[in-house]
Structures are given as C-alpha cells and as structure tokens.
Amino acid sequence: MGECIFCKIIAGEIPAARLIETDKVVSFLDINPVNPGHALIVPKRHVTSFLDLHQNELHVLMFIARRVAAAVAEATESPAFNILQNNGRAAGQIIDHVHIHVIPRRPDDGFSLGWRQLSYGEGELEPLRKAITARL
Ligand code: AMP
Ligand code: ZN
Numbered sequence: 001m002g003e004c005i006f007c008k009i010i011a012g013e014i015p016a017a018r019l020i021e022t023d024k025v026v027s028f029l030d031i032n033p034v035n036p037g038h039a040l041i042v043p044k045r046h047v048t049s050f051l052d053l054h055q056n057e058l059h060v061l062m063f064i065a066r067r068v069a070a071a072v073a074e075a076t077e078s079p080a081f082n083i084l085q086n087n088g089r090a091a092g093q094i095i096d097h098v099h100i101h102v103i104p105r106r107p108d109d110g111f112s113l114g115w116r117q118l119s120y121g122e123g124e125l126e127p128l129r130k131a132i133t134a135r136l
Contacts, residue, residue, distance in 0.1 A: 006042050006097035019068060024060045027068050034103045034111055037076040041065045041100040048096045049087050061100060069102045078104035082113070 009016040009028060016028035019039060030038040041064050043057045053061065065083060073081050084101040086093040105111070120128075 004046055004095075004097050006040075006095055006099065007046050010042070010044050019071070020064060022060060022064065024057055025064050027064055030101070034101075035076070035078070035105065035109055037072045037078070037104045039068050039072050039102045041068055041102065043098060047098055050085055050098055051087070053098065065100045065102060072102055072104050076104045078106055080105040080107075 005014065008014045010026055016031075019027040019029065021027070023044075025041060025043055027039055027041045030040050041061055043053060043061055045057065047053060069081050069083065072078070082101070082103040082105060084103065085099070086101075087098075103111075
C-alpha cells in the first residue's frame with residue numbers, strides 16, 4: 001500500500017488529471033490511454049481485487065463509472081465505449097489497487113480486444129454450470 005501509485009494520487013502526493021471525486025471514489029485520466037479520454041475509477045480504500053470491495057463501494061464505483069462513461073463519450077464525441085476491469089496478472093492487472101477502465105471507442109480507432117471464442121466439448125458445459133451454481 002505504501003508504494004501504491006493510486007494511493008499516492010488519492011492522497012494528492014502525485015499529480016493526476018482528476019475528473020470527479022466523492023468520499024469513497026476518485027476518477028482520473030489514464031496516463032497512457034488506449035484512446036484520449038480513457039479514464040480510471042478507483043475506490044479510495046486500497047484493495048487489490050474486485051472481490052475485496054464492499055457493497056457500498058461497488059455501488060458508488062459503478063455509479064460513478066456510468067457518469068464518467070457518459071461524460072467521456074460525449075466530450076470525445078465517441079459513439080461507443082468499453083468498461084474493463086482486470087483482476088490478477090493473468091488478466092492484465094498491473095496496478096494492485098482495484099480500478100475500472102472507461103475507454104471511449106470509435107469505429108476506426110485501430111484498437112481491438114482480440115476477443116476469441118472457444119467452444120465447449122461434449123459434456124463439458126453442464127458440470128461447469130453446476131460447479132459455478134453450487135458456489136453462488
Ligand atoms: P491495469 O493493467 O488494469 O492494472 O491498468 C493500470 C492502468 O493504470 C494502466 O492503463 C496505466 O496506464 C495506468 N496508470 C499507471 N500509472 C498511472 C498514473 N500515475 N496516472 C494515471 N494512470 C496511470
Ligand atoms: Zn492503493
């Protein structure tokens with residue numbers, strides 16, 4: 001936590017292009033944007049994973065993400081946007097302070113998520129569905 005860049009931004013120890021702040025959440029522009037206007041929404045409490053967030057933090061985080069997404073899309077005249085949230089190194093998380101990305105998108109912006117689409121093998125889907133449901 002002591003070396004966390006986002007905690008330092010929240011504490012005002014290092015600069016950031018701030019967009020909005022509440023008692024629970026702060027939003028600022030990503031320093032290396034996928035597209036101009038790429039914004040981050042961050043809880044003030046230092047936790048690493050989406051799973052660590054309390055219900056009230058989740059509520060505020062998503063509510064502010066919605067407001068930021070609308071403002072970013074309008075300000076950058078983008079007809080589309082992605083909301084992304086990475087948890088763990090394998091998922092591309094670099095900063096260990098949970099955050100939501102809002103990325104404005106245009107049809108010709110040259111960015112691709114590289115989404116792939118596998119298929120389930122015979123008899124694979126139902127055991128997995130049951131295993132997940134049993135944990136909910
Ligand atoms: P992630 O890969 O989901 O952990 O994303 C971390 C994001 O934080 C990256 O998109 C970085 O460009 C961004 N970032 C890192 N340092 C800063 C900073 N000082 N101010 C704003 N954004 C930052
Ligand atoms: Zn932190």
